[in-house]
Amino acid sequence: MQHHIHSNSHSNSLSRYRGYAVQPSAHRLADGYFSSNLLLEGPRAQGAEAPYRFFALDYFPSEEEAIRYSTHWAREWIDTRG
Numbered sequence: 582m583q584h585h586i587h588s589n590s591h592s593n594s595l596s597r598y599r600g601y602a603v604q605p606s607a608h609r610l611a612d613g614y615f616s617s618n619l620l621l622e623g624p625r626a627q628g629a630e631a632p633y634r635f636f637a638l639d640y641f642p643s644e645e646e647a648i649r650y651s652t653h654w655a656r657e658w659i660d661t662r663g
Contacts, residue, residue: 596652599659600624604649605642614640617647621656 602622606617615650617640621633638654641647 588661598656601655601659603652603655603659605648606656607641607647607651608637609644610640614642615644615647616640617651617654619651621658 588654595602597603601624602607602620604620606618606620608618616637618632621635621637623630623633635654639647639650641650654659
């Protein structure tokens with residue numbers, strides 16, 4: 582079953598981490614859980630890279646937990662890329 586990410590999707594505010602724009606979001610699913618999603622845009626100095634989009638990183642009973650996980654996941658991903 583495919584879920585549409587744009588409807589009922591809630592975003593946290595945009596933040597920056599090590600030059601990346603980080604925008605975590607949560608999407609409420611039919612069962613009441615929230616998928617954690619993420620949009621990352623790399624530093625401008627590296628060129629015109631397309632943004633990185635990650636959907637359904639994991640599932641949580643609350644929107645706050647999903648957004649917190651997306652934020653943590655973003656920092657881990659950026660740190661491993663250098």
